[in-house]
Amino acid sequence: MVRAVEAGYGAVRVLHGVSLEVREGETVALLGTNGNGKSTLIKCIMGMVAPAGGEIFLEREGRRVDLTRKSTxxxxxxxxxxxxxxxxxxxxxxxxENLLLGAYRAQARAGIARNLAFCFEAFPVLRARRRQLAGSMSGGEQQMLAIARALMSSPQILLVDEPSVGLAPILVSRVIAKIKELKEQYQLTVLMAEQNFNQATKIADRGYIIVHGKIEFEGRDTRELRENELVKKYYLGV
Amino acid sequence: MSLIFGLLDIANIAQPAFLIAGSYAAYVLNSAYGVDPIVVGVALTPLFYLIGAGVYRVYYATFERRGEESLRGLVFFFGLLFIIEVSLSMRFGVDYRMAQAAYVGKSIDLGGGVGVAYRYLVPCLVGLAMTLTLYVFLGRTFYGRAIMAVSQDQGALRLMGANPIHIKTIAFGIGIAAASLAGALLVTIAPVIPSTDRDYIGRMFAITVLGGMGSIGGTLVAAVILGVAETLMATFFGPSWSLAVSFGILLLALAVRPAGLFGR
Structure with a gap:
């Protein structure tokens, strides 16, 4: 849950009172073209950028955990x-080694063997290349590794920032399909920032469209998102 | 050195000063109480770990956090080197010091007139054990893997749930502790004076780079190569050529393999 977040870098304000909510078990898409504040919002949630105002919190078992003052x-x-x-x-x-580092957090270390087996099952290419240096793999394989590494920490909530960037179209749909598959398998809650509208709406339950640091539209389902005027304006060029 | 310079990218030129400080610590306890210098070296590693961790915290607070790590950081470590060296000189003088142990002077006969003195064998085995321990620690533990990752992408390491400053503090402490133990081994093998550290500054960098930044196995191989080459040169052409050989081999090797012998 994010409410009225303001943030920026130096004198540049990027987010102007952004509010959004992700409920347990949902896949929510945060849509917008480059430079509209998607990544900044994700970084605020992760504690990588300190918000100038607003609240970011997690509600779990009826208790509210404030994230704005926590380190990454x-x-x-x-x-x-x-x-x-x-x-x-x-x-x-x-x-x-990348995957094992993903399991660094204390709560993930117990399940490390099981998680590693899951990752290799979900991404057979990673098993085949387990001894290879991560930097020497192709972009698609690296993206798979990045997702697998995040899953190694046994998360309940998965944030995905621009998984499609730098990938060939065929790989984009494969990555997106994989995220959906893993989400169901692990019962994750997913917030995905993405500029590839068509791909993101394939797996999202609902979504938000962010333009110039403001949420301009909230779609309660993918049909509402697809038929929105903003989408036509920004994505379909109508 | 491989740990701090190779993996953390911190050019700690004070490293050999901690080596010699370790030598003197071993020497003092050895000559006063007759404790084996290597036992002293091992026993003092926790103390040097804490000193190393403290030094990194000061370095972090005064230089790294402000993004002034490269040149001014070098000055910081250079100053530290001199402070340690001069303190040792003032306290112990500039005479050569050497430790004594029960096995010094004895040797195993390997037959054919070839023998190995325990004075060399014991420190060598302890050194190998230390290297192996570091190797296993880096490859098999969460802290070790985090140390290998920290200079590649600190932000990503945070996303794994590890605090990079904490990880670097641990690595620096271990690096200094390892140097002090190496110093205890050195003072068992050969006499030491406070300015011995200067002989090791260039060598330590050459070995780290030649072995491949941060590769423990590579560091060991590089140390053997340079050590043998220096000894051969010293025997046949005179000791003044030794250091030239180290850097000559380094330049040649880097021309062929820019990442070092075992670099990734």
Missing amino acids: EEIVSLGIALVPEGRRLFPKLSVE
Whole structure:
């Protein structure tokens, strides 16, 4: 749950009172073209950018946990994992070492063998390349590794920032389909920031459209999102 | 050194000063109470770990956090090197110091007139054990893997739930502790004076780079290669050529393999 968040870098204000909510078990898409504040919002949730105002909190078992004053490490330990924009793998470590680092948080270490087996089952290519350096893999494989690494922390909430960037169209649909599959398998709650509207709406339950740092439209289902005027304006060029 | 310079990207030129400080710590307890210098070296690693962790915290607070790590950081460590060296000189003088142990002077006969003195064998085995321990620690533990990852992407490491400053503090502490133990081994093998550290500054960098930044196995191989080459040169052409050989081999190796022998 994010309410009225304001944030920016230096003198530049990027987010102007953004509010959105993700309920347990949902897949919510945060849609917008480049430079509208999607990534900034994701970074605020993860504690990587300090918001200038507003509230970000997690409601769990009737208790409210404030995220705005927590460090990234503390937020991760609450069971929130991010697949970051640009993947942010450790290029000089092997695939397996990257995955094992994903299980760093204390609560994930017990299930490490099971999670590793799941990841290799979900992404057979990672098993085949487990000894290879992450930096030497193709973009699609790296994106798969980034997702698998995030899942190694046994998260309840998965944030995905621009999974389609830099990938060939065929790989984009494969990655998106994989996120849906994993979401169902792990009963995750997913918030996905994406500019590829068609792909994102394939798996989202509902979504928000962000324009110039403001939520301009909230679609209660994918049909509402698809038939929205903004979408026609920004994505379909009508 | 491989840990701090190779994996953390911190050019700690004070590293050899901690080596010599370890030598003197071992020497003092050895000559005063007759404790084996290597036992002292091992026993003091926790203390040097804490010193190393403290040094990194000061470095972090005064330089790294402000983004002034490269040049001014170098000055910080250079200053530290001199402070340690001069303190040792003032306290112990500039005479050569050497430790004594029960096995010094004895050797195993390997037959054919070839023998190995325990004075060399014991420190060598302890050094190998230390290297192996570090290797296993880095590859098999969560802290070890985090240390290998920290200089590649600190932000991503935070996303794994690890605090990079905490990880670097641990790595720096271990690096200094390892240097102090190496110092205890050194003072068992050969006499040491406070300025011995200067002989090791260039060598330590050469070995780390030649081995491949942060590769523990590579560091060991590089150390053997340079050590043997230096000894051969010293024997046949005179000791003044030794360091030139180290850097000559380094340049040649880097021309062929820019990442070092075992670099990733």
